Amino acid sequence: xxxxxxxxxxxxxxxxxxxxxxxxxxxxxxxxxxxxxxxxxxxxxxxxxxxxxxxxxxxxxxxxxxxxxxxxxxxxxxxxxxxxxxxxxxxxxxxxxxxxxxxxxxxxxxxxxxxxxxxxxxxxxxxxxxxxxxxxxxxxxxxxxxxxxxxxxxxxxxxxxxxxxxxxxxxxxxxxxxxxxxxxxxxxxxxxxxxxxxxxxxxxxxxxxxxxxxxxxxxxxxxxxxxxxxxxxxxxxxxxxxxxxxxxxxxxxxxxxxxxxxxxxxxxxxxxxxxxxxxxxxxxxxxxxxxxxxxxxxxxxxxxxxxxxx
Numbered sequence: 596x597x598x599x600x601x602x603x604x605x606x607x608x609x610x611x612x613x614x615x616x617x618x619x620x621x622x623x624x625x626x627x628x629x630x631x632x633x634x635x636x637x638x639x640x641x642x643x644x645x646x647x648x649x650x651x652x653x654x655x656x657x658x659x660x661x662x663x664x665x666x667x668x669x670x671x672x673x674x675x676x677x678x679x680x681x682x683x684x685x686x687x688x689x690x691x692x693x694x695x696x697x698x699x700x701x702x703x704x705x706x707x708x709x710x711x712x713x714x715x716x717x718x719x720x721x722x723x724x725x726x727x728x729x730x731x732x733x734x735x736x737x738x739x740x741x742x743x744x745x746x747x748x749x750x751x752x753x754x755x756x757x758x759x760x761x762x763x764x765x766x767x768x769x770x771x772x773x774x775x776x777x778x779x780x781x782x783x784x785x786x787x788x789x790x791x792x793x794x795x796x797x798x799x800x801x802x803x804x805x806x807x808x809x810x811x812x813x814x815x816x817x818x819x820x821x822x823x824x825x826x827x828x829x830x831x832x833x834x835x836x837x838x839x840x841x842x843x844x845x846x847x848x849x850x851x852x853x854x855x856x857x858x859x860x861x862x863x864x865x866x867x868x869x870x871x872x873x874x875x876x877x878x879x880x881x882x883x884x885x886x887x888x889x890x891x892x893x894x895x896x897x898x899x900x901x902x903x904x905x
Contacts, residue, residue, distance in 0.1 A: 596624065596627065596628075598621075598624045598628070599624075600617050600618075600620040600621035600624055601621045601624050601625060601734060603617050603621065604617060604618065604621045604734045604735050604736060605734075605735055607737075607903075608903075609885075609886055609902045609903060612737050612881075612882045612885070612902075613737070614871050614874050614875055615740060615742070615800070615804065615867055615868075615870055615871035615874055616867075616868055616871035616872075616875075618734070618736050618737070618740045618742035618743065618867075619742055619764075619864050619867050619868050619871065620761060620764070621734050621736075621742075621743065622734060622742045622743035622746045622747070622757075622864070623746075623757040623758070623760055623761040623764075623864060624757075624761070625732060625733075625734050625743055625747075626732075626743075626746070626747060626750055626757040627757050627758050627761075629732040631731060631732070631747055631750055631751040632729050632730070632731065632751060633751060634656065634711060634729055634748075634751055634752060636682070636684060636709050636727075638681050638682035638684070638707075638709075639661070639679075639681050640661050640662065640663065640677075640679050640680055640681055641657070641660070641662050641663070641680065641681070641682045641683065641684045641709075642662070642663045642664075642665055642670065642673055642674060642677070642680045642682070642683045642684070642701075642706070643656075643657050643662045643663070643664050643665070643683075643684045643686065644664075644665050644666065644667070644670045644683060644684070644685050644686070644697055645666065645685070645686035645687060646666055646667050646687070646692070646693055647799055648741055648745050648795070648796050648799050648800075649686040649687055649688065649745065650664065650665075650666050650686070650795070651745075651792065651793070651794075651795040651796045651799070652686055652745040652748050652749060652796070653684065653686045654792050654795075655749055655752070655792040655793065655859050656686075656748065656749065656752040657684070658792055662684075663677050663680060667693040667696075667697060670683075670697055670700075670701075671700060671704075674700075674701065674704050674706060675704070680706065681706075681707070682706060682707040682708070682709065683697075683698070683701040683706045683707070683708045683709070684709045684711065685697055685698055685701075685708060685709065685710045685711070685719060685723075686711045686712075686748070687710070687711075687712050687717065687719060688712065688713045688714070688733070688741055688744035688745065688904075689712070689713070689714050689717065689904075690710060690712040690713075690714045690716075690717020690718055690719040690720060691714070691717065691718045691719070691896075691898065692896050692898075694710070694712075694717065694718065694719035695718045695719040695721070695722070697719070698710065698719040698721075698722035698723065699722055701722070702722050707727070708722050708723050708727065709723065709727040709728075709729070710722075710723045710727065710728050710729070711729045711731070711748055712728075712729070712730055712731070713730065713731050713732070713733040713743075713744045713747070714730070715730050729751075731744070731747040731748055731751060732747060733747065735903065735904065735905050736903075736904055737881075737885060737902060737903060737904070738885060738888075738889055738900065738901065738902050738903065738904050739803045739881075739885070740904075742867060745796070745863075746860055746863055746864065749858075749859050749860045749863060750860045752859075753858040753859055753860055755858045755859075755860045755861060757860070759854065760854065760860060760861045760864050760865075761864075763854045763861070763865075764864065764865065764868055767852050768851065768852075768865060768868060768869075771851065773849070773872055774831065774849060775876070776831070776872060776873050776875075776876040776877070777876040777877060779829070779830060779831045780808070780809055780810060780829075781809065781810035781811070781828055781829065781830035781831070782801075782809065782810070782811050782812075782830055782831050782833060782873065783811075783812045783813075783814075783830050783831070783832045783833065783842070783843070784797055784811070784812070784813040784814075784833050784834075784835070784866065784869075785814060785815070785816050785819055785832060785833065785834040785835065785837070785839055785842065786813065786814075786815055786816070786834075786835050786836070786862065786866075787815065787816060787835065787836045787837055787853070788815040788816060788817045788818075790815070790835075790859065790862045791815050792859065793813075793859060793862050793863060793866065794813045794814070794815070796863060796866075797813045797866050797867075797870070798811065798812075798813050800866075800867060800870050801813075801870065803881065804870065804874055804880065804881045805873075805874075805877070805880055805881070806880060808877075808878075808880050809873070809877065810828070810830070816834070816837050816839075819841070819842055824842060829847075830843065830847070831843070831847050831848075831849060832847060832848050832849070833848075833849045833851065833869060834848065834849070834850050834851065835851050835852075835853055835862070835865065835866065836851075836852065836853035836857065838850055851865065851869065853865060885902045886902045889901055889902045
């Protein structure tokens with residue numbers, strides 16, 4: 596295997612940022628050659644904390660457990676008002692930004708902390724014992740892409756086969772005749788109910804890449820039965836794994852397959868891959884603005900944030 600997408604990720608510059616599809620395929624290449632740790636945490640009722648896509652990743656990994664979920668905004672309230680929480684699982688790609696603040700406060704409140712991260716030198720690890728530290732491999736990627744980071748954690752839980760996911764994309768997604776996506780400034784993703792936990796991750800990726808320049812919504816096929824289409828708009832309805840015979844005009848529907856017995860990693864990879872198709876056919880909003888955003892974010896967090904995460 597030549598790992599051609601990893602090569603792209605290892606050599607790009609801030610002036611030539613790759614599209615999201617390179618990060619997706621590069622992640623799948625990485626996990627074919629790197630071993631993933633197993634997440635073995637024995638809390639009876641943990642508080643799972645993360646920011647943005649880290650929070651969504653935690654909800655996916657621990658959705659079948661008796662966990663309490665929180666973000667940087669409400670974790671302390673959960674710790675104070677849910678008395679049977681017996682440990683904190685902190686999910687953070689960098690282990691920085693809010694992570695050390697959350698870990699420090701959890702320890703002050705007498706809670707054991709576990710950290711799931713991609714950074715062996717994570718600032719938050721000073722509050723974590725070695726046996727409670729889970730470090731996953733990652734690729735060099737543009738800031739906020741966070742594809743290999745959270746996909747690796749999800750794969751560590753689902754144990755899906757990354758080679759099979761990549762082969763499915765090449766055989767069944769790359770060969771689809773996509774409509775002219777540049778004609779649409781609004782998209783509605785419809786996903787199977789069993790993947791409800793991926794909704795926030797897909798929403799965040801739209802926000803990161805397009806801001807408010809492109810409208811988006813993501814719901815399950817079951818939730819579509821509620822009042823989400825009362826006001827019609829000129830949008831493309833993209834359904835994954837299930838045929839859409841109801842929502843949107845017939846000529847504004849795109850049906851995409853999912854692998855048989857697909858798990859969350861496959862749903863994430865294919866969802867991001869389709870967003871990359873949209874990215875390719877619209878102005879490079881993200882690429883034109885990420886350097887300036889990184890400067891602003893550095894001031895907000897009080898530490899240097901670069902457009903490229905090494």
